[in-house]
Amino acid sequence: MSMDFKEQVYVVEIVKGLMITIRNLLRNMMNMRGMPTISYPEIMKAVAHRYRGRHRLTQKEDGMLKCTACMLCATACPAKCIQIEAKEGADGEAEKYPSLYNIDMLECVYCGLCVEACPCDAIRMDTGIHPPPADSREKFIYRIEDLTTYPEIKNPRDPV
Ligand code: SF4
Ligand code: SF4
Incomplete structure (x- = not known):
């Protein structure tokens, strides 16, 4: 795949990548409850009924x-x-x-x-x-x- 000059100097692509990261960061910070991660171990997900647990x-x-x-x-x-x-x-x-x-x-x-x-x-x-x-x-x-x-x-x- 050939790259044009803008892509070859990488700066524009790096800035574009950072913008995506910052956009996702801000969106997640404004919607903490909707984030797919949890603050383990303070918050624990319910485990399946058949979970055996530690020995x-x-x-x-x-x-x-x-x-x-x-x-x-x-x-x-x-x-x-x-x-x-x-x-x-x-x-x-x-x-x-x-x-x-x-x-x-x-x-x-x-x-x-x-x-x-x-x-x-x-x-x-x-x-x-x-x-x-x-x-x-x-x-x-x-x-x-x-x-x-x-x-x-x-x-x-x-x-x-
Ligand atoms: S060593 Fe033998 S008796 Fe002890 S836990 Fe293992 S299988 Fe059971
Ligand atoms: S100790 Fe070994 S046999 Fe027992 S649950 Fe873990 S991996 Fe399986």
């Missing part, structure tokens, strides 16, 4: 994690974003338990296969909670304390 690790009545560190969820996970380290159980009830259970939420695709794979009902996606925004990658790695229903409960089998 949680379930616990027994005594507060112990139900998870037996069998690794089935990590094996089924297509994103390979679950990291588990198993320890020998000391209470005689379960052979193993996870001393570390991390999910990298930036890699998770919310497919729910980890939940389907678990034979112990130890992981669920029934919270309906949208993962909060964070300002570092580290904060998107959810650990046992983030994945238990009550954030103050640490894995009770770990030494204090």
Whole structure:
């Protein structure tokens, strides 16, 4: 495509582009409610009824994690974003338990296969909670304390 002189010096085209940008900016500023963006996280859109929400690790009545560190969820996970380290159980009830259970939420695709794979009902996606925004990658790695229903409960089998 051949360009005429005006187009070749770019100045006119740059000014035309800026005019479009400014026109859209002013139009949106005068109609904030009609803008397609929302001020997340202060304003959140309603999520679909079938939305599963962020994961949680379930616990027994005594507060112990139900998870037996069998690794089935990590094996089924297509994103390979679950990291588990198993320890020998000391209470005689379960052979193993996870001393570390991390999910990298930036890699998770919310497919729910980890939940389907678990034979112990130890992981669920029934919270309906949208993962909060964070300002570092580290904060998107959810650990046992983030994945238990009550954030103050640490894995009770770990030494204090
Ligand atoms: S929801 Fe899917 S991608 Fe996310 S941790 Fe579970 S299996 Fe992996
Ligand atoms: S959450 Fe379930 S599938 Fe995953 S390691 Fe624990 S017991 Fe196994």
